[in-house]
Amino acid sequence: MSENMIEISELTRYYGLRKVLDRISLSVKRGEVMGFLGPNGAGKTTTMRILVGLLAPTEGSIHIAGMDALEKPEAARARIGFLPESPPIYDDMTVREYLSYLATLRGVTADRRKEALDRAMTHCGLTDMADRLLGHLSKGYRQRAGIAQAIVHSPDVVILDEPTAGLDPLQIREIRSLIRTLGGEHSVLLSTHILPEVQMTCDRVTLIHQGRIVVEDTLAGLEQRGQQRTRLAVRWNNTPGEKEILGIPGVAAATYTEGVWFITPGEQVDPVPELVRRSVANSWDLRELTPDAHSLEDIFVQLTKAEPDAASTTEVTP
Amino acid sequence: MKAIWTIAIREWRAMFLSPLAWTLLAVLFAICAYMFGSLVQQYLLRQLQYQAYGQAAMGGGMPVSEWTVVPLLGNTAVLLLLIVPLMSMRLIADEKRRGTWPALATSPLAPMQIILGKYLGLLLFLGATILLIAVLPASLFLYGQPDPGQFFSGLIGLFLLAATFGAIGVGASSATDNPVVAAVITFGALLLLWIAGWLGDSGAEGIGRLLGYASLIDHYEKFLQGVVSTADLAYFVIVSIAGLAFARQRLLAQRVEGF
Numbered sequence: 001m002s003e004n005m006i007e008i009s010e011l012t013r014y015y016g017l018r019k020v021l022d023r024i025s026l027s028v029k030r031g032e033v034m035g036f037l038g039p040n041g042a043g044k045t046t047t048m049r050i051l052v053g054l055l056a057p058t059e060g061s062i063h064i065a066g067m068d069a070l071e072k073p074e075a076a077r078a079r080i081g082f083l084p085e086s087p088p089i090y091d092d093m094t095v096r097e098y099l100s101y102l103a104t105l106r107g108v109t110a111d112r113r114k115e116a117l118d119r120a121m122t123h124c125g126l127t128d129m130a131d132r133l134l135g136h137l138s139k140g141y142r143q144r145a146g147i148a149q150a151i152v153h154s155p156d157v158v159i160l161d162e163p164t165a166g167l168d169p170l171q172i173r174e175i176r177s178l179i180r181t182l183g184g185e186h187s188v189l190l191s192t193h194i195l196p197e198v199q200m201t202c203d204r205v206t207l208i209h210q211g212r213i214v215v216e217d218t219l220a221g222l223e224q225r226g227q228q229r230t231r232l233a234v235r236w237n238n239t240p241g242e243k244e245i246l247g248i249p250g251v252a253a254a255t256y257t258e259g260v261w262f263i264t265p266g267e268q269v270d271p272v273p274e275l276v277r278r279s280v281a282n283s284w285d286l287r288e289l290t291p292d293a294h295s296l297e298d299i300f301v302q303l304t305k306a307e308p309d310a311a312s313t314t315e316v317t318p
Numbered sequence: 319m320k321a322i323w324t325i326a327i328r329e330w331r332a333m334f335l336s337p338l339a340w341t342l343l344a345v346l347f348a349i350c351a352y353m354f355g356s357l358v359q360q361y362l363l364r365q366l367q368y369q370a371y372g373q374a375a376m377g378g379g380m381p382v383s384e385w386t387v388v389p390l391l392g393n394t395a396v397l398l399l400l401i402v403p404l405m406s407m408r409l410i411a412d413e414k415r416r417g418t419w420p421a422l423a424t425s426p427l428a429p430m431q432i433i434l435g436k437y438l439g440l441l442l443f444l445g446a447t448i449l450l451i452a453v454l455p456a457s458l459f460l461y462g463q464p465d466p467g468q469f470f471s472g473l474i475g476l477f478l479l480a481a482t483f484g485a486i487g488v489g490a491s492s493a494t495d496n497p498v499v500a501a502v503i504t505f506g507a508l509l510l511l512w513i514a515g516w517l518g519d520s521g522a523e524g525i526g527r528l529l530g531y532a533s534l535i536d537h538y539e540k541f542l543q544g545v546v547s548t549a550d551l552a553y554f555v556i557v558s559i560a561g562l563a564f565a566r567q568r569l570l571a572q573r574v575e576g577f
Contacts, residue, residue, distance in 0.1 A: 013576075015576055052420070052424045053423070053424060053573070054420060054423055054424065054573065055573055055576050056573040056574045056576075074426045074427065074428060075426065077424055077425065077426040078426035080424060082420060082424045084417065084420045085417075086417045087417075088417055088418040088419070088420045088421035088422075089418065089421075090332075090418055092332060092335045092336075101324065101328055102421055102425065104320070104321070104324045105321050105324055105325070105422070105425040105427060106425050106426060107426060149421060
């Protein structure tokens with residue numbers, strides 16, 4: 001079951017003379033939730049709009065469920081559900097009317113429509129709101145209606161553009177767990193600039209920055225990648241001198257601020273075992289030893305900074 | 319085809335869910351009713367004069383259609399020139415402005431299917447509007463003998479004219495994401511087409527005659543006279559297709575231009 005449901009290769013897009021996407025390649029397997037991560041204006045929305053056929057790429061190819069989306073756009077779109085940044089809902093329709101309308105347009109036949117509507121509404125927790133006007137619903141429910149329309153025709157691929165933007169913390173939690181349940185049945189591509197969201201919902205992550213893919217990895221792999229060069233925050237009761245700290249094998253650099261030494265490990269040797277050993281032997285009284293950069297946040301910052309060649313030539317728009 | 323109908327019905331319902339459609343219908347009907355009432359009043363007055371002074375003084379007979387139905391439908395066309403842009407402006411531009419366009423555009427539909435659905439919805443509304451107005455001259459059949467041929471050809475002409483207005487409106491609505499701008503473009507284009515014949519009337523050759531043929535009003539007047547000709551039919555159909563084809567071209571181009 002490892003076939004790719006979304007397959008983007010060498011996608012390039014210009015706005016006028018400005019290159020917003022630079023040879024982007026990306027793939028999402030069947031049933032997988034892929035996080036599409038990047039700062040605002042990195043090209044996430046542009047990529048997604050190309051993927052669903054709202055924009056034409058300048059170069060490159062897209063395959064949805066094995067179909068060439070540029071050659072057969074209608075057939076490919078039948079396999080896609082899309083939630084744009086703001087939910088595309090009609091205020092003058094009820095939830096049921098809305099979902100029924102879009103299900104019909106997306107080829108759900110009359111005999112299967114009721115079942116499809118019930119399934120989508122149950123899945124998104126909208127059953128109690130079925131006959132309420134969308135214009136009267138709260139933002140959280142409007143967002144759910146937006147997700148419901150993206151899955152009402154049982155597409156293979158679901159594309160969500162910042163689905164939790166502008167929601168309150170409780171709603172965010174609900175939407176995230178909803179997204180989590182979409183995996184398995186659908187292949188999901190989810191864009192966000194919020195890192196905990198990726199940690200909670202995604203199997204794999206693709207990081208985009210200034211129109212280029214910076215890294216593509218599993219969550220665990222990404223965390224590992226970050227930790228290799230993570231600084232250590234160390235606190236002793238009897239703080240040793242700088243010379244002694246730099247003398248520990250594997251310590252590349254060390255800085256001291258407010259009672260804490262921040263130690264940057266070297267490329268090859270892990271300084272931790274020797275650091276602990278010496279602390280005991282010399283009675284430095286080790287109090288604290290923690291990786292300073294332990295969150296995805298830092299990995300994100302590290303990886304987006306580590307592309308000096310791209311930054312000079314490409315300007316990025318949302 | 320099913321998708322086109324689905325969009326058309328949705329569009330038609332949405333129009334009647336908005337106060338705009340009801341307001342326009344009420345205003346249109348009030349004005350038409352007033353015009354019709356005064357036309358009938360004038361006709362009755364002329365008929366008295368006709369009886370008093372005889373046929374010679376009045377220059378021919380007094381056919382009731384010529385005095386009531388024709389001027390009413392002629393003036394209604396001017397009102398539609400003002401009203402159709404207001405009904406067509408929302409069709410595509412408003413979806414873009416409200417951000418609902420992606421829901422339609424990412425459905426497995428060709429651009430022309432969306433355009434035709436929207437257009438058909440507008441035609442349903444315009445058809446209902448014309449039926450409503452037709453009640454006024456139809457009431458004459460209760461009291462007199464208006465020419466039924468002229469009556470029906472006038473109504474067909476009015477519907478074709480409205481449909482052509484609508485197609486141009488759909489074209490304008492697809493070119494912008496601001497409904498008011500769409501309405502202004504539609505109104506401007508319609509007015510230009512309306513008066514295109516002026517140069518033709520001045521007797522100019524070549525381009526002037528061509529412009530004369532492009533004039534909306536000349537073709538409509540044929541229908542009012544009771545003449546349904548292929549040339550006039552073709553004119554309305556061609557202009558309508560051009561409007562819808564322009565809409566399609568805009569939608570496809572926007573995918574490349576990107577907005």
